[in-house]
Amino acid sequence: MTAEMASLVYTPIGVIRSEHHEPEKTPIQPVYARGCSGRAEILPQYAEGLKDLDGFSHLLLLYHFHRAGKPLLTVVPFTDDQPRGLFSTRSPRRPNPIGLSLVRLLRIEGATLHLSDVDILDGTPLLDIKPYIPRFERVDDASAGWTATVDEETARQRGRRGYGE
Ligand SMILES: C[S@@+](CC[C@H](N)C(=O)[O-])C[C@H]1O[C@@H](n2cnc3c(N)ncnc32)[C@H](O)[C@@H]1O
Secondary structure, three states: OOHHHOOOOOOOOEEEEEOOOOHHHOOOOHHHOOOOOEEEEEOHHHHHHHOOHHHOOEEEEEEEOOOOOOOOOEEOOOOOOOOEEHHHOOOOOOOOOEEEEEEEEEEEEOOEEEEEOOOOOOOEEEEEEEEOOHHHHOOOOOOOHHHHHOOHHHHHHHHHOOOOO
């Protein structure tokens, strides 16, 4: 096995606290989690790295889906009824169960980030934080694959999982 294929070990930089305790009642993306508050509690040894983050309205959080089931290479997405290839979905049940959420940063108090639009379960180990930078990430001509076949209202209703209704 080559070095690239060997297993990797990451250590969490903190923990995500949220109002979500049950996976099946948690919105499936930040866009469907408007107003769902949460916090990222960063370990003291990483607090220095939070400097200059306060000017950003949105953050990309990378985290470990610590309550995901075993991986599945074909899944039925939450917003669809058709089986889809895992890597065309955002299912938590992945070989490397890494989550990615674009959340709103409300304020920073010490080593705690106060957040909104959180689609993440309480107690989730946080792996990394990156600022959302429109100049780098915004794409105006993106194609949405199979998700374009699901109408907005169906996606919103299924995506919110009861929130805001
Ligand atoms: C479809 S995933 C999308 C998460 C993220 N925005 C992404 O794209 O990677 C969102 C669902 O993951 C589940 N979830 C959230 N945090 C989790 C965790 N720590 N372990 C397992 N499942 C989790 C919840 O059921 C939530 O509805």
